[in-house]
Amino acid sequence: AQSVTQLDSQVPVFEEAPVELRCNYSSSVSVYLFWYVQYPNQGLQLLLKYLSGSTLVKGINGFEAEFNKSQTSFHLRKPSVHISDTAEYFCAVSEYNTDKLIFGTGTRLQVFP
Amino acid sequence: EAQVTQNPRYLITVTGKKLTVTCSQNMNHEYMSWYRQDPGLGLRQIYYSMNVEVTDKGDVPEGYKVSRKEKRNFPLILESPSPNQTSLYFCASRRGQGQTEAFFGQGTRLTVV
Numbered sequence: 001a002q003s004v005t006q007l008d009s010q011v012p013v014f015e016e017a018p019v020e021l022r023c024n025y026s027s028s029v030s031v032y033l034f035w036y037v038q039y040p041n042q043g044l045q046l047l048l049k050y051l052s053g054s055t056l057v058k059g060i061n062g063f064e065a066e067f068n069k070s071q072t073s074f075h076l077r078k079p080s081v082h083i084s085d086t087a088e089y090f091c092a093v094s095e096y097n098t099d100k101l102i103f104g105t106g107t108r109l110q111v112f113p
Numbered sequence: 114e115a116q117v118t119q120n121p122r123y124l125i126t127v128t129g130k131k132l133t134v135t136c137s138q139n140m141n142h143e144y145m146s147w148y149r150q151d152p153g154l155g156l157r158q159i160y161y162s163m164n165v166e167v168t169d170k171g172d173v174p175e176g177y178k179v180s181r182k183e184k185r186n187f188p189l190i191l192e193s194p195s196p197n198q199t200s201l202y203f204c205a206s207r208r209g210q211g212q213t214e215a216f217f218g219q220g221t222r223l224t225v226v
Binding site: 006009032034035036041042043044045046051090092094095096099100101103104105106 | 149203214
């Protein structure tokens with residue numbers, strides 16, 4: 001069965017510093033990977049997704065993620081964060097030809113001035 | 114504008130009083146889901162629907178019902194709410210399986226006292 005692990009429940013960082021949010025998944029078949037962001041009092045919105053092809057995926061707001069099949073990871077990165085990036089970030093996995101979208105437990109990114 | 118609309122956004126109710134949370138999407142998506150979000154647990158799927166009159170249980174279906182009489186609507190019904198159903202609920206829709214992204218509503222914060 002597929003599962004998603006986000007090891008860091010909270011990541012504090014200063015403004016303009018780089019950040020990496022970690023995501024590992026387990027699945028016995030091919031998967032599609034997603035990162036969603038949830039701003040306070042809002043629903044989730046898609047940051048980026050990996051379907052196939054280049055393992056480095058660029059998303060909105062300067063975020064990018066790298067798919068590593070051998071390490072079953074899909075870590076999210078940003079070279080320089082802003083205060084406005086303060087939010088909760090969810091990694092999600094969907095197996096080929098299935099209905100289920102499985103989410104990790106989320107990582108709260110707190111950016112300090 | 115493509116959107117998923119949930120109502121109400123906030124709801125306080127008493128134990129045992131039946132309630133319905135509505136969800137509507139205007140994207141003609143086949144797949145719709147309900148999730149609950151709890152601290153430290155991420156998003157867990159309650160029920161999902163692959164098309165009109167086709168629904169199935171997710172990971173935490175106990176105490177919930179759903180129906181899909183029209184493609185655009187997917188209400189969540191709590192026949193006899195209990196305090197452990199106090200949570201943040203999200204409706205989501207997807208065009209298809211696997212690689213398609215999910216679009217989320219703004220969320221419904223339910224408190225059962």
